[in-house]
Amino acid sequence: MTLRRRAVLQGMTTAGLTAGLSGLGSGAASAKGVSAAGSGPDWAAFDKAVRAEFSRQKLVGGAVAIVNSDGVLHRLTMGARDGGRAARITPDTHFLVASTTKSMSSLLVSTYVDDRTLEWDQPAIDAWSGFRAPTPELTRTLRVRDLMGMGTGLAEAPALSTFHQGVPTAAELLASLVNMQVVSAPGKVWIYNNTVYSVGAYLPLLATGVKSADLTAAYSTAMQERVFGPAGMASTVIADDPRGRVSNFSRGHGLDVFGRTDTLPYGAVGSYAPVGGGLSTLNDMANYVRLELRRGKSVTGKRVVSAGNLAQCWVPGVAVPLDPNIDPDAVSSGYAMGWIRERYKNGSSLVWHNGAIDGFTGFIGFLPEHDIGMVVLNNMNPFPNGLFLYLYVQMYVLSKQFGIDEGSPAKVSAAAARGREGLLAIGPTLHPVDKRHVAPFLGYYEGGYQVFFESARLLVQVQSRVIELRLQSGENYVMVDGLLAGVPVALTRDPDGVPAMDITGVERVRRTVGLA
Numbered sequence: 015m016t017l018r019r020r021a022v023l024q025g026m027t028t029a030g031l032t033a034g035l036s037g038l039g040s041g042a043a044s045a046k047g048v049s050a051a052g053s054g055p056d057w058a059a060f061d062k063a064v065r066a067e068f069s070r071q072k073l074v075g076g077a078v079a080i081v082n083s084d085g086v087l088h089r090l091t092m093g094a095r096d097g098g099r100a101a102r103i104t105p106d107t108h109f110l111v112a113s114t115t116k117s118m119s120s121l122l123v124s125t126y127v128d129d130r131t132l133e134w135d136q137p138a139i140d141a142w143s144g145f146r147a148p149t150p151e152l153t154r155t156l157r158v159r160d161l162m163g164m165g166t167g168l169a170e171a172p173a174l175s176t177f178h179q180g181v182p183t184a185a186e187l188l189a190s191l192v193n194m195q196v197v198s199a200p201g202k203v204w205i206y207n208n209t210v211y212s213v214g215a216y217l218p219l220l221a222t223g224v225k226s227a228d229l230t231a232a233y234s235t236a237m238q239e240r241v242f243g244p245a246g247m248a249s250t251v252i253a254d255d256p257r258g259r260v261s262n263f264s265r266g267h268g269l270d271v272f273g274r275t276d277t278l279p280y281g282a283v284g285s286y287a288p289v290g291g292g293l294s295t296l297n298d299m300a301n302y303v304r305l306e307l308r309r310g311k312s313v314t315g316k317r318v319v320s321a322g323n324l325a326q327c328w329v330p331g332v333a334v335p336l337d338p339n340i341d342p343d344a345v346s347s348g349y350a351m352g353w354i355r356e357r358y359k360n361g362s363s364l365v366w367h368n369g370a371i372d373g374f375t376g377f378i379g380f381l382p383e384h385d386i387g388m389v390v391l392n393n394m395n396p397f398p399n400g401l402f403l404y405l406y407v408q409m410y411v412l413s414k415q416f417g418i419d420e421g422s423p424a425k426v427s428a429a430a431a432r433g434r435e436g437l438l439a440i441g442p443t444l445h446p447v448d449k450r451h452v453a454p455f456l457g458y459y460e461g462g463y464q465v466f467f468e469s470a471r472l473l474v475q476v477q478s479r480v481i482e483l484r485l486q487s488g489e490n491y492v493m494v495d496g497l498l499a500g501v502p503v504a505l506t507r508d509p510d511g512v513p514a515m516d517i518t519g520v521e522r523v524r525r526t527v528g529l530a
Contacts (some may be wrong), residue, residue: 021268038217048455055080055089061422067406068092071399071430074267074275075103077296078407082385083307086300095393097277098266106249108256108263108396109391110280111376112369115252115292115298116240117327117352118302119215120162124323126218126238129159134159134326138213142220145213146192152200159202161214162351165332167198170209175522176498177476178461179208179290180254180282184229187212187285204332204349205482208289211352215251215288230285245305246313247298255280259293266373268395270495271484273439278395278496279478281372290371296389303378303387305521306365327351328365328382338410340425343418358418372479372497375400379408395497398433404425414450437500444492447472451485455505457528464503465515466529474503474515 021207052486068076075093079086092328126132132141135157139145148168160166167369168191182190191213197205216229224232236251249260256263266278283291294302301313309321330348336356350365357363366379375396380387388411390404409422449467458464464475472483472491482494483503491503504516513525 025125026292055088055415060088063089063410064090064403068403068429070427071394071402071434072096072269072275072393073392073399073403074099075107075264076390076403077103077105077107077109078391079296079300079303079389080411081300081304081387081389083304085304086297089296089300091296095263095266095493097275103264104262108249108260108293108295109268109376109393110256110369110371110374111292111294111299112290112371112374114367114369114376114378115288115290116162116211117378118237119211119244119288120327121319121324122237122241123162123215123351124220124319124327125216127326128320131218132221134214134323141217143482144188144220145217146189148192148194148196152196153388155201158214158217159185159326159331159351161210161217163331164204164206164211164349165201165207165363166207167196167200167203168194168207168210169197169205170194171521172209172519173461174518175208175286176520177479179286180284180477181462182285182287183227184216185226188216188226194479201332204334206219208286212286212288229458229511230287230438230507233287241318242298244312244314244316244318247294247299250292250294250298250302252287253293254283254291262295263293264393265373266371266393266395268373268495268497268499269399269437270499271437271444271492272439272494273441276495278373279480281479281497282477283371289371292369297390298393298438299376299378299389300387303380303389305387306380307382307387328353328355330355336476340422340429341419342422360416360418362416362418368401370396370401375404377408379403382450388482395499398430398437402430402433403412406430423509425499440492440500444486444494446470446489447483454528455525456514457513457525458527459515461521463515465525491523 037135044317073097078090080088089105091103095107119312138156139153147156148378172455217234237252248266251259254257268278269274270276305312310319310324312318328350330350332349334347334349334354336344336483337345343359344356345359353365353367355365362381362383364381369376375392377390390407392401399474405426406423409426412418413420452472456465462476466473474481479496481496484494486492489504489506493499493501502518506514508514516522
């Protein structure tokens with residue numbers, strides 16, 4: 015099993031875990047299990063089902079909102095802000111919302127398109143003369159919308175979004191684009207790329223003369239002034255760590271290979287804030303989804319962005335894979351700008367995005383044809399727990415209300431159980447580590463890693479994360495906890511004798527300095 019933060023969204027989709035929400039709005043068809051014909055939704059039954067799934071998945075805390083353009087139809091909060099279980103989740107508890115921030119960044123860029131600072135189909139180099147792609151042709155032709163559409167054909171190193179996002183400065187982020195691998199021609203293949211997307215989000219700031227050294231602060235200010243404030247998201251900020259910023263916040267959690275629920279450190283995002291730096295609440299995210307349903311007009315009545323440019327963010331540019339097993343009634347799916355748009359056999363469409371970061375999983379989505387939106391947040395790693403909560407909620411409503419993707423709630427619940435069982439099956443195969451055996455591999459490695467032995471445990475540290483390794487066999491180890499719990503790690507020597515660490519599916523790094 016491998017799981018990278020960069021590939022969380024992509025992995026969920028290609029694994030058959032995409033889903034839709036439909037049928038609670040004014041255009042709802044006859045209900046099947048959610049409400050009686052002609053009556054409102056049966057929220058008591060909804061709460062009972064979701065709470066039961068929350069309990070089955072052994073989650074710590076979560077929050078759900080169903081909205082339409084006029085207001086919040088229903089809220090449900092469950093569990094606690096931290097493993098101590100004392101402080102309860104409320105609609106004003108802050109969660110890291112990770113990649114759902116992308117759609118907010120596309121909204122930000124939309125406001126600059128409204129201002130005519132730049133245009134969607136304008137070549138990026140015409141907006142900012144410093145733009146450089148890996149080839150002269152791509153430098154000349156990649157457009158603003160291409161940078162935010164995950165269809166440039168460029169691939170970034172998988173380790174970047176897993177462990178290193180907090181490292182590059184904004185200037186280094188911009189400069190790294192020219193060295194990326196060209197995998198395909200633009201518009202052909204969906205390749206999730208946080209670096210390219212960040213450049214797209216920074217583009218209007220660069221076009222107005224903001225220097226690269228000032229980009230991260232300028233982005234945060236622009237989001238506050240152009241998006242969060244006007245959208246009625248008064249409590250939302252750009253932050254890697256809520257401590258010292260807000261008082262009512264959640265800690266992130268993860269399941270380890272022995273079945274323990276651990277409190278995780280906050281993962282740094284840094285200059286990659288445009289793709290994952292949001293810190294928000296259920297109430298604020300509900301207001302944001304309502305703004306989308308209100309075609310750019312906030313819950314306060316303020317016009318934040320034009321309806322036309324907002325709608326451009328929903329237009330798919332490159333196809334995203336679907337799995338007919340879990341989502342049989344979906345007929346197409348494509349990545350737009352910070353959103354994925356799925357279409358269903360009955361003519362409905364779901365515009366959505368998820369988010370995952372150390373200890374947190376989130377989802378926002380809406381059906382423009384039915385004036386219905388949804389927010390699901392929880393304080394658990396995406397795998398094997400967090401992602402299944404929002405998938406279950408989506409599928410429950412979709413199947414009960416419209417008879418679409420019937421049977422999928424049970425499939426989601428079963429997939430959650432299999433994921434948990436698979437992770438916990440690793441634990442009994444692992445053994446404590448003998449310090450004498452690993453002594454030659456202790457030290458500092460490329461990429462900012464440190465491998466050390468403490469309190470009879472072999473640990474790997476990279477930035478804020480400290481991850482335990484247990485021996486499986488020979489030179490093969492496994493990450494016990496953290497975002498990548500269950501991922502194999504090999505400690506070997508390169509042909510020149512230098513110790514190396516190979517994190518499966520992430521990266522291979524060499525030791526630079528050993529420990530005495």
